[in-house]
Amino acid sequence: MSAINWIIAILVFFITTGLLLSKDWRWVFGLLAAQYIAVAWLTFVSWSLPLAMVKLITGWTVCIILGMSQPALSRSSTFENGMSQSRFFRIVAAALFGLLSLALALRSAAWLGIDPSIIWGSFILMTLGLLHAGLSFQPMRLIISLLTLFSGFEILYASVENSLMVAILLSAVTLGLSLVGAYMINRYKEGTRE
Amino acid sequence: MSAPVIWILIPLFTAALLLTIKSNRIVILVAGILTGALVFIAVVIPVDTPLGLGELSFKISPALYILGRRIMLTSADQPLLVMIYGAALLWFLVASAVGCGKKMIPLGLMVTAFLVSSLAVEPILYGSLLIEMAVLLSVPLVFSPGRDPGRGLLRFLLIQTLALPLLLFSGWLLAGIEANPGDQTLMLLAAVMLGLGFCLLLAVFPFSTWMLELVQDTPPCISGFILWSFPTAGLLYLTNFIERYTWLRSAPELPILLSAAGVLMLITGGILAIFQKHLGRILACAVMMETGLSLLILSLNSLAGIGLFFSLFVPRLVALLTWSLALTILGQHDLDPTFAATKGLVRHLPYTAAAIIITNLSLVGFPLFAGFPVRLAIISALRYPTGGIGFWIFIGSFGLGIAVIRTLNAFTRSPEGEVQGNREGVLHKITLGIGLALLCLAGLFPQWVALIMKQMPVIFQHIGQ
Numbered sequence: 001m002s003a004i005n006w007i008i009a010i011l012v013f014f015i016t017t018g019l020l021l022s023k024d025w026r027w028v029f030g031l032l033a034a035q036y037i038a039v040a041w042l043t044f045v046s047w048s049l050p051l052a053m054v055k056l057i058t059g060w061t062v063c064i065i066l067g068m069s070q071p072a073l074s075r076s077s078t079f080e081n082g083m084s085q086s087r088f089f090r091i092v093a094a095a096l097f098g099l100l101s102l103a104l105a106l107r108s109a110a111w112l113g114i115d116p117s118i119i120w121g122s123f124i125l126m127t128l129g130l131l132h133a134g135l136s137f138q139p140m141r142l143i144i145s146l147l148t149l150f151s152g153f154e155i156l157y158a159s160v161e162n163s164l165m166v167a168i169l170l171s172a173v174t175l176g177l178s179l180v181g182a183y184m185i186n187r188y189k190e191g192t193r194e
Numbered sequence: 195m196s197a198p199v200i201w202i203l204i205p206l207f208t209a210a211l212l213l214t215i216k217s218n219r220i221v222i223l224v225a226g227i228l229t230g231a232l233v234f235i236a237v238v239i240p241v242d243t244p245l246g247l248g249e250l251s252f253k254i255s256p257a258l259y260i261l262g263r264r265i266m267l268t269s270a271d272q273p274l275l276v277m278i279y280g281a282a283l284l285w286f287l288v289a290s291a292v293g294c295g296k297k298m299i300p301l302g303l304m305v306t307a308f309l310v311s312s313l314a315v316e317p318i319l320y321g322s323l324l325i326e327m328a329v330l331l332s333v334p335l336v337f338s339p340g341r342d343p344g345r346g347l348l349r350f351l352l353i354q355t356l357a358l359p360l361l362l363f364s365g366w367l368l369a370g371i372e373a374n375p376g377d378q379t380l381m382l383l384a385a386v387m388l389g390l391g392f393c394l395l396l397a398v399f400p401f402s403t404w405m406l407e408l409v410q411d412t413p414p415c416i417s418g419f420i421l422w423s424f425p426t427a428g429l430l431y432l433t434n435f436i437e438r439y440t441w442l443r444s445a446p447e448l449p450i451l452l453s454a455a456g457v458l459m460l461i462t463g464g465i466l467a468i469f470q471k472h473l474g475r476i477l478a479c480a481v482m483m484e485t486g487l488s489l490l491i492l493s494l495n496s497l498a499g500i501g502l503f504f505s506l507f508v509p510r511l512v513a514l515l516t517w518s519l520a521l522t523i524l525g526q527h528d529l530d531p532t533f534a535a536t537k538g539l540v541r542h543l544p545y546t547a548a549a550i551i552i553t554n555l556s557l558v559g560f561p562l563f564a565g566f567p568v569r570l571a572i573i574s575a576l577r578y579p580t581g582g583i584g585f586w587i588f589i590g591s592f593g594l595g596i597a598v599i600r601t602l603n604a605f606t607r608s609p610e611g612e613v614q615g616n617r618e619g620v621l622h623k624i625t626l627g628i629g630l631a632l633l634c635l636a637g638l639f640p641q642w643v644a645l646i647m648k649q650m651p652v653i654f655q656h657i658g659q
């Protein structure tokens with residue numbers, strides 16, 4: 001089980017880095033959906049299967065809401081321009097944050113009493129989510145970075161708190177973030193069309 | 195019937211219904227009646243006390259249980275409910291007077307209900323989740339269709355959301371400290387996370403940039419409501435934490451940290467205000483200073499301090515209301531709220547100009563206005579325990595005072611082009627006049643404000659003991 005958790009944590013790193021690098025919204029939401037599968041797995045270590053499934057369903061609902069807010073554009077559509085020159089920087093930054101989170105995870109595992117692979121997965125999501133938020137001020141990117149950060153926090157918090165009310169409120173906040181993002185995109189486009 | 199149902203669930207559901215109603219008048223009427231009724235019930239009917247109406251007997255129970263957790267509003271919380279919903283009612287009246295009631299009232303009511311629930315939920319760390327719900331509801335409130343969301347809104351969303359994981363996780367650590375009080379490492383980590391979480395929530399420098407950006411991108415009435423609601427809710431939430439955890443209350447480092455944060459906010463607010471040319475940004479700087487002043491008062495960690503803490507709310511509310519109304523009137527006359535656009539304002543919008551200047555002076559703490567008696571009491575209270583903090587309050591107020599002088603200079607300069615004479619409507623004059631009168635009366639008769647607020651310290655009875 002521990003080996004699988006480490007593999008999932010490594011996959012989380014690659015998925016989150018992919019979110020950082022992707023320009024096409026189809027890739028972004030596909031990676032986000034994959035990220036939520038990993039989050040559900042890592043949460044399942046601490047919570048029961050139904051609660052972990054709530055995380056997964058919430059995550060996929062978020063992807064659907066945000067995906068539906070994107071206009072039906074051509075295949076070459078992006079929702080951020082001008083990223084190519086910063087790709088190398090993003091890859092290096094992601095790698096550095098990945099290593100930093102690994103070091104922190106190994107140090108804090110004994111103290112928190114949680115498997116280090118779980119902590120690493122959580123820290124990757126939180127640190128790369130913060131990095132993502134710091135590198136762009138596009139609304140959709142900000143929402144995705146906050147969702148990533150939240151996912152990481154939920155994994156860690158699931159290990160220490162198994163209250164049903166907290167699970168529901170955290171899911172409500174996640175859905176709320178996606179609705180806010182979809183609202184901003186749709187209302188902006190409606191307003192410009194008018 | 196329970197108190198949380200009356201003061202949280204009913205406003206939430208009513209606000210959700212109001213969002214679907216197209217008629218502006220019905221929205222304003224229903225929200226006004228509901229909010230007024232909530233204030234009235236909070237004043238007249240005590241919670242958890244059986245009341246008889248002839249043969250009928252009823253009681254408002256204080257607790258509501260949801261998913262194994264409790265939301266609790268006791269009779270001690272009723273003065274706070276009067277203040278919060280009374281403030282909301284005033285904001286809704288102003289919003290309806292300036293024509294942004296249709297959007298602001300339903301969402302504002304939902305935000306208010308969630309902020310009340312954040313103070314009532316047990317355990318209190320869940321309050322951060324409810325504050326986050328209020329933040330998310332503020333986005334459609336602030337966001338104008340057809341425009342970019344603006345850096346202010348995005349920073350507000352980011353910074354307030356970042357506070358949530360820190361506060362939640364520190365709540366777990368605090369529970370561990372209660373079980374194991376001797377663990378210094380745990381206490382340090384909890385204190386750091388809690389401190390950082392509240393710095394984000396209260397917009398302590400450097401996390402206060404969203405305030406300055408938000409007022410530029412948002413209608414003044416809405417930005418004023420946001421600048422009133424969230425700092426107030428954050429301060430009350432912090433006070434709740436201090437009230438709840440004995441080890442936190444008795445920690446010798448707490449007054450030092452609170453006073454340091456308060457001084458930092460006072461100084462940065464004052465210094466930033468000196469360089470602003472946008473009237474809304476000066477308002478945001480004043481709000482930063484007010485939050486800093488509240489943190490300084492909390493550092494006293496005494497019952498007298500809590501009394502002063504609540505005494506700040508009424509002058510702050512009236513000043514924010516009047517200032518927001520004045521800026522909205524400027525917008526209705528197609529004037530940007532900047533020094534360049536408001537040259538010679540006293541000639542054609544004298545009431546508006548007077549409102550901006552006087553509310554600014556009140557927030558500076560100028561004598562005869564609402565802010566002065568409270569600041570005098572605060573400086574007296576702070577002087578003896580902690581040396582020169584009064585000096586830093588003066589520095590912050592001095593910076594805001596320079597902003598007042600620059601504003602007065604802009605308003606009294608010769609305007610460009612032809613002056614059209616007084617263009618203010620009667621309604622605007624009346625509403626601004628009421629605001630100014632309240633500010634003057636609260637300054638001349640501060641005991642009236644103390645009378646309203648004297649019940650508040652009971653809510654946080656453990657502070658100072």
